[in-house]
Every structure is written in C-alpha cells, then in structure tokens.
Amino acid sequence: MVMELAAYAGLFFSALIAATILPMQSEAILVGLLLTGEHSTVALLLTASIGNTLGGAVNWLLGRGIERFRGRRWFPVKTAQLEKAQRWYRRYGKWSLLFSWLPIGGDALTVVAGVLREPLPTFLLLVFIGKAARYAVLAWVTLRWV
Numbered sequence: 584m585v586m587e588l589a590a591y592a593g594l595f596f597s598a599l600i601a602a603t604i605l606p607m608q609s610e611a612i613l614v615g616l617l618l619t620g621e622h623s624t625v626a627l628l629l630t631a632s633i634g635n636t637l638g639g640a641v642n643w644l645l646g647r648g649i650e651r652f653r654g655r656r657w658f659p660v661k662t663a664q665l666e667k668a669q670r671w672y673r674r675y676g677k678w679s680l681l682f683s684w685l686p687i688g689g690d691a692l693t694v695v696a697g698v699l700r701e702p703l704p705t706f707l708l709l710v711f712i713g714k715a716a717r718y719a720v721l722a723w724v725t726l727r728w729v
Contacts, residue, residue, distance in 0.1 A: 587621070594609065594631055595630050596634065597634070598612075598631040599637050599641075601635060601638060602634070602641070602642070602683075603642060604694070610721055613627060613718060614725050617722055617725050617726060627722070628715065629715075631714075632711060632715035633711075636707060639706075639710045640693075640706070640710075642693035643693055643706055646696060646698040646699075647697045647698070647700075649665075664688065665691055665694065665695065667691070669695050672695045677696075677705055678709070680692060680696060680709035683714065684714045
C-alpha cells in the first residue's frame with residue numbers, strides 16, 4: 584500500500600513540476616508505471632493529468648504578476664517566448680490552452696493565460712482536457728506496444 588501510494592505521489596509531483604517553468608519529465612514515469620501492470624491505468628492518467636494541470640495553474644499564477652518581472656535576466660521565460668505565446672493566445676484565444684501540453688511553448692501559453700487574465704475555471708478545464716488527452720495517447724501507445 585505504501586509503495587503504491589509512493590508511485591502515485593511520485594507521478595503526481597513529477598507531472599506538477601513538469602508543467603511549471605522548471606525542467607522535468609513526467610512521461611517516462613507514467614510509461615514505467617504503466618509497464619509494471621501493477622496500477623490502474625485510469626488512476627495513473629487522472630493522477631498525471633491533475634498534477635500537470637495544477638503545475639499549469641502555478642504558471643497561470645506567475646502570469647498574473649509577471650509584468651513587473653518581465654525582461655529580468657533571471658526570469659526563466661524569455662521575452663521572445665512570452666511575446667510569441669501572447670500572439671498565439673490573442674489569435675486563438677482560450678482554445679490555445681488545449682495545446683498547453685506542447686513541449687515548446689506550452690508552458691508559456693499557461694503563463695500568458697495568467698497575464699491576459701483568463702478566468703481560472705476556464706483555464707483549468709481547457710488545460711486539463713489538453714493534458715489528459717496527451718497522457719491518454721501516451722498510455723494507449725505504450726499499452727498497445729506491450
């Protein structure tokens with residue numbers, strides 16, 4: 584029971600951190616846990632999706648106060664990335680959050696959603712859908728090849 588809880592907690596926190604502006608990968612952990620066959624696929628997908636969505640919410644919160652830090656050397660999101668994400672977000676609106684799972688630009692989209700004051704409930708729903716779909720495809724591919 585403790586090991587199972589540790590597996591889910593590890594997946595949750597790796598997914599949460601992976602969705603922030605900090606570098607981390609959660610996909611390998613999900614694939615590894617799926618391959619053991621010891622855990623519920625649905626529970627693993629929900630755990631990873633919720634953790635990744637909450638990590639995106641951390642970025643959304645950062646975006647709410649980013650303007651005062653923009654352009655500082657230590658800030659982890661480059662100005663060019665942020666401007667590109669803002670253009671994308673202004674062009675496609677809240678629906679661009681369905682692509683917050685993208686490895687390049689996805690984190691910036693979640694920050695921009697905070698900058699542009701996307702309502703949190705809408706943000707959470709769209710980010711969850713996008714991230715859950717990505718993990719579901721990864722799980723399907725993983726389990727199909729086993």
